[in-house]
Amino acid sequence: MALFDCKVDARSGHARALTYTTAHGDFHTPMFMPVGTHATVKGITPDQLTALGAQVVLANTYHLAMRPGAEVVAEAGGVHAFMNYHGPMLTDSGGFQVFSLADTVKLSADGVEFRSIYDGSRVFWTPEKNMAIQQLIGADIAMQLDQCAPYPAERDFVAQAVVRSHKWARRCLAAHTKPDQTLFGIVQGGMHLDLRLESVRGLLDIERESQAVGGRRFGGFGIGGYSVGESHEVMFETLGQVARALPDDRPRYLMGVGNPTTLVRAVGEGVDMFDCVLPTRTARMGTAFSSTGRMNMRNAKFARDFTPLDHACTCYTCTHFTRAYLRHLVKQDEMLGGILLSLHNLHYLLDLMRRAREAVLEGAYDAFLAAWMASPAARDY
Numbered sequence: 181m182a183l184f185d186c187k188v189d190a191r192s193g194h195a196r197a198l199t200y201t202t203a204h205g206d207f208h209t210p211m212f213m214p215v216g217t218h219a220t221v222k223g224i225t226p227d228q229l230t231a232l233g234a235q236v237v238l239a240n241t242y243h244l245a246m247r248p249g250a251e252v253v254a255e256a257g258g259v260h261a262f263m264n265y266h267g268p269m270l271t272d273s274g275g276f277q278v279f280s281l282a283d284t285v286k287l288s289a290d291g292v293e294f295r296s297i298y299d300g301s302r303v304f305w306t307p308e309k310n311m312a313i314q315q316l317i318g319a320d321i322a323m324q325l326d327q328c329a330p331y332p333a334e335r336d337f338v339a340q341a342v343v344r345s346h347k348w349a350r351r352c353l354a355a356h357t358k359p360d361q362t363l364f365g366i367v368q369g370g371m372h373l374d375l376r377l378e379s380v381r382g383l384l385d386i387e388r389e390s391q392a393v394g395g396r397r398f399g400g401f402g403i404g405g406y407s408v409g410e411s412h413e414v415m416f417e418t419l420g421q422v423a424r425a426l427p428d429d430r431p432r433y434l435m436g437v438g439n440p441t442t443l444v445r446a447v448g449e450g451v452d453m454f455d456c457v458l459p460t461r462t463a464r465m466g467t468a469f470s471s472t473g474r475m476n477m478r479n480a481k482f483a484r485d486f487t488p489l490d491h492a493c494t495c496y497t498c499t500h501f502t503r504a505y506l507r508h509l510v511k512q513d514e515m516l517g518g519i520l521l522s523l524h525n526l527h528y529l530l531d532l533m534r535r536a537r538e539a540v541l542e543g544a545y546d547a548f549l550a551a552w553m554a555s556p557a558a559r560d561y
């Protein structure tokens with residue numbers, strides 16, 4: 181397949197199984213992407229990521245642009261060489277961090293000004309500057325600069341964020357030139373279905389205009405602005421219609437979502453890709469996903485429990501260590517505790533999406549979803 185080709189391998193209801201080609205290999209959906217904020221998935225080596233079955237690793241443009249700087253990453257030969265991970269990679273635009281981390285964000289017609297969380301220095305990003313940074317970092321997939329509205333937010337505010345994100349999408353697509361990197365547009369619009377659908381139409385208009393003058397199209401689409409504090413039910417009121425309004429021939433990526441049950445349900449609505457810090461962040465705090473629901477490994481009930489973390493799991497942690505030992509590591513704040521729980525939690529989500537893909541390939545996604553929702557793992561959703 182040619183670079184950035186997307187093949188639909190199978191469908192089951194609204195769920196899809198895709199194969200997507202990048203310069204660093206193919207990936208297969210449905211798929212979860214581990215997050216390597218500072219060009220490292222905390223505590224996990226690149227070889228371990230590959231062994232776990234990670235297909236795409238995400239890095240954060242905001243953090244890398246501040247430390248060590250995109251130019252340093254470029255001088256190393258790009259992010260793959262810098263971190264010695266040679267599978268497909270994706271960078272977010274950093275827009276989410278700009279709007280969620282910074283106290284003082286100033287929007288202008290041209291771009292966004294903010295203070296670095298590292299040293300307080302003033303930074304000004306235009307869409308063109310953001311594209312230049314992501315091209316220097318050099319992941320296989322870049323994301324457009326966008327404005328994610330908080331929740332709850334006034335409808336007018338959300339509508340303005342959609343308009344601004346469209347203007348930035350047009351400029352990002354025009355400024356993006358790296359031949360071995362593709363650009364995803366991002367749908368915004370909060371919980372308002374009409375604004376979401378307007379956002380989809382806007383992105384499709386932008387790529388039609390671009391292609392009419394020999395320019396590029398989007399390689400796929402992010403769905404941003406969900407999982408920002410609303411309930412699961414509120415999200416699922418609109419998510420499926422939004423996902424299916426996007427072109428059928430390219431990936432749909434629900435950004436920043438890592439709850440296992442949300443993933444299983446969203447695949448059933450036609451979503452293909454996910455990322456989230458949840459599996460590794462909660463692991464470092466001592467929490468494990470399991471086939472019987474979430475487990476807090478600090479709990480005293482595990483002190484003399486010499487059984488595996490999760491009997492149903494085949495990961496390194498579950499096949500080599502006991503609950504009592506893991507509790508001991510976590511209680512003592514030993515590095516290995518966070519590492520072993522991260523390995524397990526990542527395995528859990530990667531394996532879940534692998535099984536979801538198998539179910540789509542067998543044309544049995546409805547049964548897979550129903551079995552999941554009836555399982556104890558879904559109970560702490």
Ligand SMILES: [Zn+2]
Nearest residue numbers: 493495498524
């Ligand atoms: Zn495990």
